Amino acid sequence: MTTMRPSGLWELVEWRAAASPDAEMAVDEHGRRLTFGEYRAAAERAAAGLAAGAADGGGPGRIAAVSWQLPTRIESLVLVAALARLGVVQNPILPIYRDREVGFIAGQARPAMLVVPPAWRGYDHAAMAHRIAGATPGVGVLVVDGALPEGDPATLPPPARPGGAPPVRWLFYTSGTTADPKGALHTDAALMATAAGMAERLDMTAGDRNALVFPFTHIGGIVWLFAGLLHGFAQILAETFDPRATTDVLRREGVTTAGAGTPFHLAYLAAQRENPGDRLFPSLRVCPGGGAPKPPRLHLDVKRELGGAGVASGWGLTECPILSMASVRDPDRALAGTEGRAMPGVDLRVVTPDGRVAGPGEEGELRARAPQMMAGYADASLDGRAFDADGYFRTGDLGTIDEHGYVTVTGRLKDVIVRKGENISATEVEGLLYEHPGVRDVAVVGLPDPALGEVCCAVLVPEAGREPPSLRELSAWLGERGLMIQKHPERLELVEALPRNPAGKILKNDLRSRFG
Template identity: 55%
Template sequence: CRRLGRSAPRPAPTRWLYYTSGTTSEPKGVRHTDASLMAAGRAMAGRMELRADDREALVFPVTHIGGLVWLTAGLTSGCRHLVVPAFDPEASIDFLSREGVTVAGGGTIFCTHYLARQQREPDRRIFPSVRLFVSGGAGKPPVLHDELKAAFGGGGLLSSYGSTEAPIVTHGLVDDVDDKRRTTEGLPCPGVSMVTKGPAGEHLPRGQEGELCIKAPQMFQGYLDPTLDAAAFDDEGFFRTGDLAVIDGDGYVAITGRLKEIVIRKGENISTKEIEDLLHRHPRVADVAVIGLPDREAGERCCAVVTLVDPDRPLELAEMVEYLKALDLMVQKIPEQLEVVDELPRNITGKVLKQRLRERFAAAAAVE
C-alpha cells in the first residue's frame, strides 16, 4: 500500500460488544465486527442446510452472542424465525408446536425441555415437522441424541462448538452418523484452523487430549480490557480456548472438559465431564454437575451435585459409588461427596454456573 501511495487498510470497526458467561471466571467484554459474526452465521446456516421453507426456533436472546448468530444464520438462508421474547418451557413450546418448527435448537437445556414435554405427551408429536435439533453453548450427555431421535424422529441432534470470543467454529453435518452426533461437536467450519496443544505449547497428534487452540474468521478483535489479550493468544497466534479436546482421525472434535474444571485430587487430574457423562445415565439422576472443593488432605475433593427425577426416591452416596464402580470408573475418580439440590444454577445458554455451586458447598463445609 505504501509503494502505491495508499494508506494501509483500516481494521474493521467494533460493532458488537458481548460479555463472556462468567461460569469459570469474571465476565470479560469481547469485541466483534459485523464480519466476524456473519462468518459464524454463514457457517451455521451451511452446516444445518437451512432452507427458505425452514422454521427455526430463535430462543436465544440477541443480547447473547448465540441469539445474534442464529439471527444471521436465518438472514443468510431466508428461513423463518420463530422468535420468543424469553424462553418459557410451556408457552414457548406451545408456540413452536403451533408454528410447525423444523429446526428446534438453542442448546442442551432447550433440548431437554423439548424432550421432557414430549415424554409427558406420548400420544402426539409436539413437533411433527422437526428435522433436527441443534445443541451448543453447553455440554451435552451422549444419550441426548438417541433420546431425541427416538422421541421425535428426524435426524436427532446436531452439535456445534464455540465461545463468545469465537462462535460456531465447529458444527456437525446433517448426514453425520449417529456416533459422531453422540460424542462430538462436529468438524471445523470453513476457514477455521484448529489444533490441540500440550502444556508446553507443543502440537499434539490426533486422538490425544490437549487444549483446543483455534484461528478463525469468527474470531473476536480482542477484549474490552486490552491487558487480557496477551494471555488469550499463544506465540503462533492461536486463541487458547481453555477447553480440553480430542480431534479424531476424521477431524471431528470432542470436548472433554475445561482446564479450569479439572479436579486435582492428590496430584491427579480428574475430568469432571467424564463423571458427569456417566451419572447422566443413572435412571434416578435428572441433572448433574461435578465440582472440585477445597480439601486439606487431598488438595481438592470431588463432589457430585445432582437433581433427581423423583425427589421421593433419594440417591445415597454409597449407591452412587457402587454405580460408578460398575461402570469401571477408576476408583480415584469417584466423587467422595454427593449433594442433592432442587435445581442447578444456569445462565441463559444453559451452562451450569459451577462457581456458585463451589461457593455454596465450600461455605457449607467451612461452617461444619
C-alpha cells in the same frame, strides 16, 4: 438486486428484503408477525427516530457505541437492524446483568446511549440505567416500553459502505461470574462467517422455522439473526423460556430447528413424555445445541422420541463463536459424543501441557485460528495473554480431535479437580453419570478438603418419578463403566435444578459456594 453475498448486516437486510419481501421473518409468542420487507421498513423508521434523538443531544448519531439490554422481542431484532443502518457499534448486554456488570461495561465501552426496558421480570432496568448514566458521563438512557422511536426514513443519510478491512461493529461481553466481564470486538464479517457455516451444517433453507428462545443479546442470538437473513427462514421468538408455554408456541408455529442447548432439549423431551402418543413437533428436523456440555444419551433420546436428526451441537466462545459444529449428516456416534468438526476456514489444534501439538485422540488445550475470531478485546492489554506465539487463540477448553476431525470437549483448564495429586475431569464423570436412568441433570465440582486437596462432589437433579440414586449406587455404576475409583464422587447433593447462565452453562462457582 446483487447476487453477491452482502458484506455487512445492513446490506444483508436490504438484500433479503429485496429477495423475499413477503416471507415471514419473525413471529412471537403473542402471534405478532413480521415479514422481511416489513423488517427493513421498520428498521429504517427506527433508525430515523434514533437519529432524530441524537440531534436533540445524546443519540447514536454521534457515538462509538450503543449498549442495549432488551429481552428477545421483535423490537430487539428491529433495533439491531436500525443501529446497523446508522453504522454504529452496538453492544448487546445480557438481561440478567445488573449494576455491577452493566456499570463496568458502560464505564469501559462509554456508549452514548443505554437502551433498556422499563422493568422486566420484576427488575427495574430503567432505574438501574439512570443510576449508571448518572455515574458515567456522556451516557444517555433510552427506555423502550414496547415500540421503538420512529422517524421519517427520508431524513436519513445514505447507508455507509465502508471499504478496506471490515470495521468493528459489535462489542460482546463474556458471561464470566468470578471477575469483570471481558469485551470481545467483532465485525459483521466474523458473525456472517459463523452464521453461514452453522447454516450449512444444519442444512438450513427458507422453509425452516427456528426456535429463538434464549437471550437474543447473546452472541448466538445475533448469529441466528444473520443466518435467518442469509437463508430467508423465520425466527420463532420467546421472551422468557417456559417449558410448557414455550413448547406450545413452538408447536403452534411448526418449529423445524428446536434449540438451543441441553436444558431446552431436556424440557422438550419432558413435554413429549407427557403425551407419548402425540408427536410434539411434527416438522422437527434437528435440535441444534451448544453453550454447555450434553449428556451422551441426549442425542439418542431426542432422535428416538422427538424425531429428526437428533442433537447437532457446536462449540465456541464469545471471542470466537461456533468453532466446531456437528452436521445433520453425521453418524449417531459423532452426534452423541462430539461437538462436530471444525467449521469452514477454522484451524484447530490441541496443545499438551508441555507445549506440544497433540496427535489424534490426545487431550490438551484446544486452540484456534478462525475467520470468526474477535478483532481483539476492548481492553487491549488482555490480547497478549489470549493468543499463543503462533497466533492461535487459547480457548481454555480441554479436548481431543480424533482421526476423523471430530472435536470432543473434555473440560476446562480451570475445571480439573485435583484429588491427592490425581487430575479428575469433571466432564468425564458427568458424561457417565448422565447415562444413569435416575439422573436428569448433573454437575461435578471439586470441593476443598484438608487431607485430599479436593474431593469430587456430584450435584444431581433426579429423574422425575424415580427414587434418587444413592452415592453407593452411583459409584457402582461408574465402576461398571471402567472409571477408576479415585475419580468416583465422594459426596452427593440433590437439587431441584442446576443454576445456569442464559447460554445454558452450569454456574459451577455457585455450586462450589453453596456446598463448599
